[in-house]
Amino acid sequence: MQTTHYDSIIIGAGPAGLTAGIYLSRAKAKVLILDSGVAGGQMILTHEIANYPGFESISGYELSNNMRKQAKNLGCDILSGISIQDIDFESTVKTLSLSNGNHYTADTIILATGGRSRSLGVAGEEKFKGKGISYCATCDGDFFTGKEIAVVGGGNSALEEAVSLTKYASKVTLIHQFDHFQGFEHAQEQVRENDKIDIRLSSTIVSFNGDEHLESVTVEDHVSNKRYDLPLNGVFIFIGYEANTDFLNGRCIHLNERHEIVVDSQMQTNVAGVFAAGDAVAKRHRQITLAVADGTLAALNAMEYLNNKKR
Amino acid sequence: MVLPTNLKHVATAAELNELINSEANVMVCCGRMGPMCIPVYGIMEELEDEYKHVAFRDMMFDSPEAAVIRNLPECRSFMGLPFTVYFKDGKVAAATSSIQNRDQITTILDREFGKA
Numbered sequence: 324m325q326t327t328h329y330d331s332i333i334i335g336a337g338p339a340g341l342t343a344g345i346y347l348s349r350a351k352a353k354v355l356i357l358d359s360g361v362a363g364g365q366m367i368l369t370h371e372i373a374n375y376p377g378f379e380s381i382s383g384y385e386l387s388n389n390m391r392k393q394a395k396n397l398g399c400d401i402l403s404g405i406s407i408q409d410i411d412f413e414s415t416v417k418t419l420s421l422s423n424g425n426h427y428t429a430d431t432i433i434l435a436t437g438g439r440s441r442s443l444g445v446a447g448e449e450k451f452k453g454k455g456i457s458y459c460a461t462c463d464g465d466f467f468t469g470k471e472i473a474v475v476g477g478g479n480s481a482l483e484e485a486v487s488l489t490k491y492a493s494k495v496t497l498i499h500q501f502d503h504f505q506g507f508e509h510a511q512e513q514v515r516e517n518d519k520i521d522i523r524l525s526s527t528i529v530s531f532n533g534d535e536h537l538e539s540v541t542v543e544d545h546v547s548n549k550r551y552d553l554p555l556n557g558v559f560i561f562i563g564y565e566a567n568t569d570f571l572n573g574r575c576i577h578l579n580e581r582h583e584i585v586v587d588s589q590m591q592t593n594v595a596g597v598f599a600a601g602d603a604v605a606k607r608h609r610q611i612t613l614a615v616a617d618g619t620l621a622a623l624n625a626m627e628y629l630n631n632k633k634r
Numbered sequence: 635m636v637l638p639t640n641l642k643h644v645a646t647a648a649e650l651n652e653l654i655n656s657e658a659n660v661m662v663c664c665g666r667m668g669p670m671c672i673p674v675y676g677i678m679e680e681l682e683d684e685y686k687h688v689a690f691r692d693m694m695f696d697s698p699e700a701a702v703i704r705n706l707p708e709c710r711s712f713m714g715l716p717f718t719v720y721f722k723d724g725k726v727a728a729a730t731s732s733i734q735n736r737d738q739i740t741t742i743l744d745r746e747f748g749k750a
Contacts, residue, residue, distance in 0.1 A: 360736065361676030368669035384672050388640070403680050404736040453714030453732025462668040463732075466713040536711040557713060 325426065329355045329400075331625055332419060332429040335567070336401060337364020338611045339601025340435030341390040342618030343625070348397040350626050355427060356394065356401045357419075359567075363387025364437040365602065366611055375611055386611075412597050413575045430632060431625040434576070434584055434592070434599040435618060436567040438609070443475065443560060447531030455537020455557050460484040463559075464491045472557035473498050473540065475528060481561040482510040488559060489519040496521045496553065498528060498542065531558065566603040579605045590621035598625050635697045637667060639675045641682075644693045647702035654721040657689040659747040664693040664703040665716025670733040674716055677736050684750045685743055720746050 331347050333340045336358035347354045361367065369383030378386070395401055406422040412432055419427045440458050442448055448456060457463040464487070472492045474485040477499035483506075485497045497514060502525045504511050514520050525545040532539045532552070539554045566583045568576075577585045577593040583605035590598045600617035602609045636643035644650045644662060654660050663678060665671030678690045693700050695715060703709065706726060709717050714732030720742055721727060727746040730738070743750075 361673055361680060363676065367672055367676060382638075382667065384639070384667065384675075404677070453730065454711050455713055457670075457714050457732065459668060459670050459715075462666065462670045462715045463713060536713065 326418075327355075327425075327427050328416075329353045329427060329429045330629055331355075331431045331433060331622075332357065332417070332427055333433040333435055334358075334407070334419075335364065335435035335437050335601065335603070336362035336391065336403065337435060337437045337601055337614060338366050338386075338390060339437070339614040339618035339621070340364070340433065341394045342615045343433045343435060343600060343622040344394040344399040344401075345390070345397055346619055346622035347626060348394065348399050350622075352626065352629065354399045355429070356399050357405050357407075357421075358401070358403050359405060359407075361403050362391040362401060364614075365439075366614075369611075372611065407570050410570065410574065412594050415596070417596065430596060431628055432597045433618075433621045433625055434568075434571070434597065434603060435601045435614075435621070436603045437614075438564040438566050438602040440560075441562045441565050443528060443562065445529055445531065447533075447537075451531050451533060451537040451558075454535070455533065456531065457557065457559050458561070460488050460559055463557075464488050467492050467557045469493050470556040471554070472496070472559065473528075473553065473555055474559045474561065475499070476561040476563070477501055477504040477506065478561065478563060479506040479510050480563075482506040482514050484559060484561055485520055486510075486513050486517055489517055492519070492557075494521065495519055496523060496555070498523045498526050500527050500545075501525065528558070564602070564609075568603055581605070589624045590617055591624060596625075596628055635694045635699075637665075637675070637692050637694050639667075639692055640679050641675055641690055641692045644691045645697070646699045650693070650702055653689060653691065654724045658723055659688040660691065660721040661688055661718065661743070662691045662693055662703065662721070663716050663718045664695050664700050666695050668715060670714065671716040673733055673735075674718060674739070677734075677739055680736075681739070681743070681750075685747070686750075688743060688747050722746055 330352035333356045367387040408422045409420040411418045468491045471494045473496040528540045530541045584599040598621040600621040601614040708729040712731035719729045
């Protein structure tokens with residue numbers, strides 16, 4: 324069993340993690356950045372970024388590539404596509420084991436694991452992904468031209484995409500679990516004014532049905548407590564994001580009720596030497612610029628922690 | 635017309651035919667620069683070094699030439715980008731619709747083309 328030691332291990336290679344890596348490696352720390360997917364995080368999924376200072380417009384793909392190259396050129400080791408098997412962050416020397424059998428230790432950890440789109444988690448969802456179920460209206464909307472579809476969700480994304488999808492679909496059924504929407508009032512007005520949109524509140528999809536592709540969904544009405552089948556060709560799911568903190572559940576790191584990491588103003592978690600940054604942290608606003616700021620602060624404080632430890 | 639990725643591109647149906655007839659193992663991701671497609675291109679870029687016995691390519695979905703992928707019988711029921719097609723000895727071995735993670739992709743690569 325081979326164990327490699329780093330000054331700092333950063334979990335997550337989105338803008339927060341890559342920024343932390345850039346700062347730490349420039350300060351001559353030995354840094355490993357791990358990511359379960361590809362470097363860039365949610366940023367790589369953004370078609371166009373127009374609010375990142377210094378770039379009037381840049382694709383998320385290009386900005387991700389630039390940040391990754393910068394971190395790598397400064398000396399960060401970056402491992403993508405990893406899966407964490409076990410952690411021990413409570414000891415002075417933190418340990419981390421991957422499912423591929425590799426083991427690492429570090430004096431500091433920065434958790435920058437970001438977030439992911441929520442899925443419904445009901446029967447048939449995985450089977451019909453790409454065969455009727457989509458999470459991206461701009462990507463897949465044109466496959467449903469002249470067809471009947473549903474949109475799931477009640478926030479701004481769901482409301483805006485429901486309106487947007489009426490450009491393609493003959494009918495859009497908007498299904499939301501609560502008896503009211505959470506989106507902005509103007510977005511709700513646009514939905515209610517659109518003749519192509521049928522609203523079903525207090526309702527949830529309990530199964531996706533079909534053979535080769537999606538043919539219907541079974542909906543449960545929570546007012547009447549009845550279930551019924553709704554024939555359609557497609558479902559677009561926009562039910563928000565959740566923090567990638569599954570591997571921290573039941574561990575020493577303090578999470579809030581939404582499973583987001585709780586930190587102080589210096590990005591320090593409740594465990595000495597463990598910092599957190601970016602979208603996985605409990606906070607109100609999530610932006611690339613804020614993730615970069617979080618990553619900077621976490622790195623500076625991790626560096627201070629490392630320096631104090633050496634004294 | 636090609637996608638602005640770091641992968642090698644297939645621009646025409648003729649290029650694709652030449653490729654699948656000259657390379658035993660080919661993975662082609664046919665998409666746009668959208669949030670469902672970009673992660674797949676990223677994973678392919680990372681797998682290029684690992685799976686040297688596989689030719690990784692992308693193709694622009696909206697190009698008329700991409701009809702060669704869009705009209706494959708294996709893609710008939712697809713309604714989500716990207717359309718990813720795996721060719722073994724010139725024939726379609728597997729095809730997937732919409733975003734796939736690294737594990738899903740390597741499972742197909744290992745099964746159809748052999749482990750890295």
